[in-house]
Amino acid sequence: MCLKGVPMSNNSLMQLGLKKLITDFFKNKITTNLIIGIGILAAFVLIGIFAPHITPYDADEMHYEHLKEMPSASFLLGTDRYGRDVLSRVIVGTRATLLVASISTLLALFLGITFGATSAFFGGQVDNIMMRINDIFMSFPTLIFAILVIGVLGPSMINGVIAIGIIYAPRVTRVVRAQALNIVHLEYIDAAKVRGESSFYIIFREMLPNLWPTIIVEGSIRLGYAILLTASLGYIGLGPPPPMPDWGLMAYSERGYMFETPWPVFAPCIAIVIAVIGVNLFGEGLKDILLAKGSRSKEAKA
Amino acid sequence: MKDFIQFILKRLGTTAITLIIISMIIFGVCHLMPGDAVDMMLGGISLQSLGETTIDELRKELGLNLPVYQQYYNWAVGIFHGDLGTSYIMKAPIAPLVIRRLGHTLLLAVPASLMMIVFGLSLGILSAVKEKTWIDQGISFVSLSMLSVPSFLTGTLFIYIFSVKLGWIPAAYNILDLEGMSMFKMMGAYFGILLFPSLTLGFESIAYVNRQTRASMIEELKTNYVRTAVLKGVHPRDVVLHHALRNGLLPAITVIAFNVGQIIAGTVIIEVVFSYPGIGNLMIMAIKFRDVPLILATMIVISSGYVFANLVADILYTQLNPRIKYS
Numbered sequence: 001m002c003l004k005g006v007p008m009s010n011n012s013l014m015q016l017g018l019k020k021l022i023t024d025f026f027k028n029k030i031t032t033n034l035i036i037g038i039g040i041l042a043a044f045v046l047i048g049i050f051a052p053h054i055t056p057y058d059a060d061e062m063h064y065e066h067l068k069e070m071p072s073a074s075f076l077l078g079t080d081r082y083g084r085d086v087l088s089r090v091i092v093g094t095r096a097t098l099l100v101a102s103i104s105t106l107l108a109l110f111l112g113i114t115f116g117a118t119s120a121f122f123g124g125q126v127d128n129i130m131m132r133i134n135d136i137f138m139s140f141p142t143l144i145f146a147i148l149v150i151g152v153l154g155p156s157m158i159n160g161v162i163a164i165g166i167i168y169a170p171r172v173t174r175v176v177r178a179q180a181l182n183i184v185h186l187e188y189i190d191a192a193k194v195r196g197e198s199s200f201y202i203i204f205r206e207m208l209p210n211l212w213p214t215i216i217v218e219g220s221i222r223l224g225y226a227i228l229l230t231a232s233l234g235y236i237g238l239g240p241p242p243p244m245p246d247w248g249l250m251a252y253s254e255r256g257y258m259f260e261t262p263w264p265v266f267a268p269c270i271a272i273v274i275a276v277i278g279v280n281l282f283g284e285g286l287k288d289i290l291l292a293k294g295s296r297s298k299e300a301k302a
Numbered sequence: 303m304k305d306f307i308q309f310i311l312k313r314l315g316t317t318a319i320t321l322i323i324i325s326m327i328i329f330g331v332c333h334l335m336p337g338d339a340v341d342m343m344l345g346g347i348s349l350q351s352l353g354e355t356t357i358d359e360l361r362k363e364l365g366l367n368l369p370v371y372q373q374y375y376n377w378a379v380g381i382f383h384g385d386l387g388t389s390y391i392m393k394a395p396i397a398p399l400v401i402r403r404l405g406h407t408l409l410l411a412v413p414a415s416l417m418m419i420v421f422g423l424s425l426g427i428l429s430a431v432k433e434k435t436w437i438d439q440g441i442s443f444v445s446l447s448m449l450s451v452p453s454f455l456t457g458t459l460f461i462y463i464f465s466v467k468l469g470w471i472p473a474a475y476n477i478l479d480l481e482g483m484s485m486f487k488m489m490g491a492y493f494g495i496l497l498f499p500s501l502t503l504g505f506e507s508i509a510y511v512n513r514q515t516r517a518s519m520i521e522e523l524k525t526n527y528v529r530t531a532v533l534k535g536v537h538p539r540d541v542v543l544h545h546a547l548r549n550g551l552l553p554a555i556t557v558i559a560f561n562v563g564q565i566i567a568g569t570v571i572i573e574v575v576f577s578y579p580g581i582g583n584l585m586i587m588a589i590k591f592r593d594v595p596l597i598l599a600t601m602i603v604i605s606s607g608y609v610f611a612n613l614v615a616d617i618l619y620t621q622l623n624p625r626i627k628y629s
Contacts, residue, residue: 139320140327141567141608144585144601148328151589151597152335228452235454236574236586248454252574255458258466265462269455276450 034285040278048094055088059245070261080250080264081257090267093245097234098275100160101226107165108226109219112172117203117211119173120180131177137170146229150238157240164229168222172215179214180207213290220283224276231272247272310617317613321606322378328601329374332594377598387595389588396599400581404603407569407580409496414504414565419558422508426515426554431542433520442516445509453568457502457575464498499576503568507561514557515550522546552622559615566607 047054056075057063063075063083071078077086119130149163183189184207192202233239234248242249247268254264368376380387386396425445429438448456464470522528523546531541570582577583581600588596 136320136323139609139612140324141563141605143567143570144604144608147570147585147589148331148597148601152331224450231452232454232571235452236571237590248452251454251458255461258458258462262462262466265458266455269452269458273447273451273455276452277447280446280450 031285031288033281033288037278037280037282037285040274041282044094044098044275044278047091048098051092051095055085055091057085057088059088059092060084060243071263077267078261078263080254086264086267089245089250089264090247090271093247093250093268094271096157096240096244096246097227097230097248097272100157100164100230100240101223104161104164104230105168105219105223105226107161108168108172108222109215111165111169112176112218113208113211113215115169116173116176117180117207120177120184121199121203121207123184127177134170134173137166138174140167142167142229143232146233147236147238150233155238155241160230160233160239163233164226167229168226172218172222175218176211176215179211183207183210217283217287217291220279220286224279224283227272227276227279306621309620313613313616317609321609324605324609325378325598325602326374328598328605329377330370332597333370333373335592335594381602386599389593389596391588391591391593391596396596400584400599400603403579403581403584403600406578407566407573407582410500410503410572410578410580411562411565411569413496413500414507415558415562417501417504418507418511418561418565421504422511422558423515423551423554425508426512427519427542427547427550429512429516430519430523430550433523438516441512445512448505448509451505453502453506453571454575456505457499457572460498460502461576499572499578502575503565503572506568507565510561511554511557515554518553519546519550522550552619555622556615556619559611559618563608563611563615566611567604570604 052059061084063079063085066075066079066083069075069079069083075085075087077090080086080089115130115134119127119134145167146163149166150159153159153162189202189206192206197206230239231248231251234246235252237249237252239246239249250268251265258265377387384397386400388394389396389399392399425441429441432438519542523542525546528541528546531545532538536545569580570585572578573580573582574586581603585597585600585604587593588600
């Protein structure tokens with residue numbers, strides 16, 4: 001890169017990131033993984049946004065003459081025990097799962113960035129105490145903690161977001177702190193300290209831009225886990241309450257009727273798997289670009 | 303050796319503190335639950351017919367009039383005396399119930415851990431030896447997809463194939479069938495049937511162990527000492543199993559111990575999928591009926607299992623790796 005030896009401001013670094021993405025695209029660094037991942041994610045986001053407009057039937061409409069039917073021309077994925085169209089329910093269910101998973105990931109990232117960067121910046125005793133607390137939260141099994149929080153506060157989308165966000169925050173904190181420790185000794189941080197900038201300014205305006213690649217990759221990993229956890233919580237009855245179609249709950253409540261038709265159980269499961277694979281491919285692709293050996297570390301040292 | 307004992311004691315100390323704080327968090331969160339035990343127990347009975355004094359007496363009897371920290375203290379002391387309290391819905395002491403259910407859960411978790419170790423390691427070694435062949439790529443693809451599949455789907459698929467389609471296993475486990483039998487008889491009777499729940503339970507962990515073993519074995523197979531052994535004419539099988547595996551196993555063992563914790567916590571979902579009467583199902587039931595003492599007991603037991611598995615992971619890692627200094 002042309003920036004060797006030139007002191008970088010935040011803006012130039014952000015621009016560099018953007019420019020790099022564009023040049024990488026032409027240099028064939030964008031892998032098929034990334035393209036497929038983006039494609040799958042974009043499809044899910046679009047389905048989520050336009051859900052009520054693209055379903056063949058109303059998701060809650062019960063067709064009493066068509067109970068537990070196998071897929072047919074009029075019901076592409078069949079119907080469930082109340083005669084509701086499975087395809088429509090899977091489409092509308094996209095909303096609940098993706099909303100809970102993505103917002104909780106954002107919450108985890110926000111908390112993780114704040115605690116991780118702060119802990120690394122202050123170092124010493126502050127860092128020590130914060131990491132001890134972090135370790136305790138990490139030693140709590142994720143699923144048990146989610147069940148505890150949602151079970152006590154009551155199942156709803158907001159409580160799901162809170163539970164999953166709090167669970168993943170310590171894991172993000174650890175990753176962000178590790179990366180922040182690498183840059184906290186660099187000259188531009190010292191320069192900012194000498195200039196008399198506030199800690200807040202240094203953490204969020206000087207350190208954060210250099211942490212983004214790590215954070216984005218970590219976020220994509222967390223999103224995959226969050227989708228699986230959201231679905232699992234729905235399965236054990238701790239997702240959004242019933243009238244709302246939820247992938248996990250659909251798989252649970254229809255499983256007693258697998259003798260007649262397995263589709264109401266497997267259709268939402270397939271949707272979950274495709275979404276998770278999409279997120280994982282997206283994450284792998286981003287990792288290849290953002291954290292590739294040689295490109296990122298050299299720039300950070302420059 | 304002295305260093306080692308000191309290290310173990312220190313780790314045991316931090317584990318104890320961690321467990322105490324975890325129990326405080328669980329207790330504290332449960333305390334946020336709207337309505338207390340008396341409201342729960344009375345349920346349908348109208349409060350007027352009982353009168354305020356009776357209710358107050360009941361509260362006093364259960365110790366619910368005390369401040370939170372006092373309640374926590376009484377509860378924690380009870381645990382050390384083997385008393386986990388009394389379930390509101392079952393109207394019975396919790397400890398024997400939890401122990402019996404834990405037995406059922408271990409009946410799943412132990413085979414699941416064994417499967418994780420056997421399949422995870424052997425598949426990992428196989429794909430490292432056959433690196434970049436179709437065997438390796440096949441195993442990698444399968445293990446990657448195993449990680450993208452929620453465990454309830456794996457379980458449901460097994461039920462669909464082996465219960466609905468082939469009729470080999472029952473779709474649900476009758477709790478009474480299991481509870482009457484002695485542990486030994488149960489193991490014999492259910493060997494075939496327990497296979498699928500425990501396989502489901504170990505599924506994700508097999509993938510993790512497999513990936514870690516593959517990565518570390520590939521690294522070891524490239525080292526000079528392995529090449530020397532090969533050039534000396536040592537049988538390829540011995541090179542892999544005796545020379546490379548000894549070092550390649552090290553990172554895998556940590557992953558294995560950590561995943562034992564994941565398996566313990568993961569039983570919750572699997573038991574719901576297979577309607578299996580283990581401690582996880584008990585916990586879900588406790589949550590649904592808002593039976594606080596039962597929630598506390600089941601959560602503490604599962605979390606302790608998880609925390610101890612992590613402790614073992616930590617100790618094994620430092621014990622097996624001479625390059626790590628105790629700290």
